[in-house]
Amino acid sequence: MQRLTILGSTGSIGTSTLDVVARHPEKFQIIALTANHQVELLFRQCKQFNPRYAVMLNEDAAAQLRRMVSEAGLITEVLNGAAALEQVAVLPEVETVMAAIVGAAGLQPTLAAARAGKKILLANKETLVMAGNVFMDAVRASGSVLLPIDSEHNAIFQSLPHGYDGDLAGNGVRRILLTASGGPFRDMPLCELHNVTPEQACAHPNWVMGRKISVDSATMMNKGLEVIEAHWLFNASADDIQVVVHPQSVVHSLVEYVDGSVMAQLGNPDMRTPIAYGLAYPERIDSGVAPLDLFKVATMNFFAPDFARFPCVSLAYQALRSAGTAPAVLNAANEVAVAAFLDKQIPFLSIPSVIEAVLDALPVKAVGCLDDVLSADAEARRAAQQQIQRLAK
Ligand code: NAD
Ligand code: MG
Numbered sequence: 478m479q480r481l482t483i484l485g486s487t488g489s490i491g492t493s494t495l496d497v498v499a500r501h502p503e504k505f506q507i508i509a510l511t512a513n514h515q516v517e518l519l520f521r522q523c524k525q526f527n528p529r530y531a532v533m534l535n536e537d538a539a540a541q542l543r544r545m546v547s548e549a550g551l552i553t554e555v556l557n558g559a560a561a562l563e564q565v566a567v568l569p570e571v572e573t574v575m576a577a578i579v580g581a582a583g584l585q586p587t588l589a590a591a592r593a594g595k596k597i598l599l600a601n602k603e604t605l606v607m608a609g610n611v612f613m614d615a616v617r618a619s620g621s622v623l624l625p626i627d628s629e630h631n632a633i634f635q636s637l638p639h640g641y642d643g644d645l646a647g648n649g650v651r652r653i654l655l656t657a658s659g660g661p662f663r664d665m666p667l668c669e670l671h672n673v674t675p676e677q678a679c680a681h682p683n684w685v686m687g688r689k690i691s692v693d694s695a696t697m698m699n700k701g702l703e704v705i706e707a708h709w710l711f712n713a714s715a716d717d718i719q720v721v722v723h724p725q726s727v728v729h730s731l732v733e734y735v736d737g738s739v740m741a742q743l744g745n746p747d748m749r750t751p752i753a754y755g756l757a758y759p760e761r762i763d764s765g766v767a768p769l770d771l772f773k774v775a776t777m778n779f780f781a782p783d784f785a786r787f788p789c790v791s792l793a794y795q796a797l798r799s800a801g802t803a804p805a806v807l808n809a810a811n812e813v814a815v816a817a818f819l820d821k822q823i824p825f826l827s828i829p830s831v832i833e834a835v836l837d838a839l840p841v842k843a844v845g846c847l848d849d850v851l852s853a854d855a856e857a858r859r860a861a862q863q864q865i866q867r868l869a870k
Pocket of ligand 1: 534600
């Protein structure tokens with residue numbers, strides 16, 4: 478029986494994880510579930526999975542959940558606050574932590590799980606973008622098993638040699654081909670992009686996801702963040718990673734070897750495949766995903782990315798090359814800009830301009846420890862807010 482904590486259980490990845498878990502009650506037991514403030518959904522999850530702990534970040538929401546749980550006679554203890562997220566990520570009885578909180582809020586509990594040597598199913602890519610060296614050092618020091626859940630990185634993981642040791646050249650790898658759907662605005666005339674709404678940006682053609690990552694997919698910052706994520710996961714330089722636009726999202730990414738072989742992982746665009754892979758690793762279990770029907774797919778296309786249309790991809794490559802605090806600054810400025818766009822404070826095309834201005838304004842510093850990351854994050858958020866206020870005038 479594998480005992481699990483799911484950080485962010487009410488989100489898109491969290492609910493897909495519980496869907497896979499529910500298919501295998503003999504294999505998995507839920508010890509802790511966490512959410513920001515979605516009381517009703519977390520309560521339903523508590524009734525179904527009977528966790529030992531449920532964490533709500535928000536205090537009022539926690540009080541409400543505590544009442545509901547006690548009235549229903551459940552065993553679940555309700556905790557609240559950021560410290561409780563870390564507490565349930567390091568419980569001695571927990572073997573595996575699904576890191577599925579969105580954004581920078583996921584960093585500290587995920588890092589705590591790494592320091593405690595847990596098996597980590599990593600969906601929260603922001604952890605690696607912000608604090609790649611601190612996090613990877615913690616994984617190595619504790620001997621954590623780190624399994625990428627992001628579909629592209631899961632595909633790369635599956636396409637690299639088993640037990641890959643972080644040496645691309647030594648394993649005969651020429652480069653990594655990171656696929657991207659291109660999002661909902663891949664073909665929209667540039668002049669129309671200025672006026673797109675949050676609803677249009679969140680309507681992804683292939684994947685159903687949370688709002689933040691949906692906007693990231695529309696700006697293609699998601700692919701930029703994934704380039705940085707791949708750098709840390711596979712010890713790949715910016716030059717080792719080629720983004721390939723593939724609108725059907727069937728080939729989830731590829732690894733090209735020096736002998737001309739190209740290994741890929743294919744499947745329907747459904748996150749339950751990488752989630753089931755991570756949960757059962759190194760075994761395979763049913764995920765509930767429909768078999769891939771190649772006759773129905775019929776055609777697959779591949780294009781070079783359009784860096785002029787999607788400047789966020791170039792900004793991310795630039796931040797990766799600058800190293801140090803630059804990726805944390807990129808991530809923070811992006812989170813603030815995306816929130817402002819979702820809140821209708823800035824137009825879609827101002828997202829990259831805010832990020833670029835913040836990257837230009839802040840000096841790149843070295844990252845020695847978590848505090849270096851957190852202060853760069855805070856400084857970048859302040860600078861991004863100033864940029865947004867300037868745009869509003
Ligand atoms: P989501 O918005 O659907 O869910 C986010 C979860 O985090 C929710 O449970 C929410 O309650 C919780 N949360 C939000 N803010 C919080 C805070 N401040 N403190 C504590 N908890 C908080 O997001 P998602 O689409 O499931 O994405 C989760 C992560 O997985 C992101 O990092 C995303 O980039 C990554 N990811 C998602 C997908 C996908 O298909 N959805 C694919 C690849 C990677
Ligand atoms: Mg992805």
